[in-house]
């Protein structure tokens with residue numbers, strides 16, 4: 045798994061790559077939660093364009109961060125999922141509760 | 157009678173890293189059938205879910221146990237069997253319901269994916285003894301033809 049993070053004010057932009065499964069779920073959860081807490085993040089943009097695989101363990105990490113941020117009035121926005129990943133996101137119902145956009149600029153423009 | 161074309165068994169330690177190993181190995185073996193890319197993706201997700209469940213729920217994240225994966229290739233498709241000798245499932249029907257999970261942090265989607273990505277899903281389990289998940293997936297035109305006959 046690859047993860048790089050950038051933040052501006054209360055927005056964290058996390059670019060993920062590789063395979064999001066049980067093998068990396070803990071590491072990903074901890075890395076994101078550290079930043080959410082430390083930087084008082086309200087909006088999390090997850091750029092999934094380099095994610096090649098996701099299963100329920102990966103989805104669980106995304107949903108967990110969503111619940112956390114929504115609880116404090118924020119949100120999670122998904123960006124650029126590849127077709128096979130997008131299909132899993134759709135089946136899981138996550139796309140019904142989270143916005144998704146083709147690129148980072150569009151996602152950023154939705155945050156005011 | 158259905159003829160077995162090929163068969164393999166993987167046995168590995170119940171560590172989270174082996175979820176990736178299992179799905180890649182099964183997908184590589186499955187590609188002996190003319191699988192499409194979407195079919196391979198579905199196989200990978202289904203294997204990830206079954207093996208993940210064995211480790212998380214069956215073995216309660218203990219890392220010194222053994223998960224066994226059996227793959228059989230038939231003319232019509234592929235049978236994948238994932239076995240653990242862990243906790244077992246008391247109420248299988250309940251466990252298989254969409255969004256049901258015994259872990260509040262989880263979404264209860266594993267069986268949903270296994271069901272959607274296979275043509276037949278069978279779960280055998282007994283508390284204290286372990287769980288076996290068997291999935292059959294018809295593959296491509298061969299599968300389609302077999303189905304039509």
Ligand SMILES: Nc1ncnc2c1ncn2[C@@H]1O[C@H](COP(=O)(O)OP(=O)(O)OP(=O)(O)O)[C@@H](O)[C@H]1O
Pocket residue numbers: 100101104205209210211213214215240242243244245251252256257258259262263264265266267268287
């Ligand atoms: N191999 C297993 N051994 C024991 N219990 C299992 C096993 N597989 C599944 N279960 C039980 O069935 C429930 C449903 O499984 P399922 O994979 O659908 O959801 P989950 O694993 O809880 O969540 P998710 O798959 O979305 O992370 C689990 O919560 C668990 O209680």
Ligand SMILES: [Mg+2]
Pocket residue numbers: 100205208209265266267
């Ligand atoms: Mg599961």
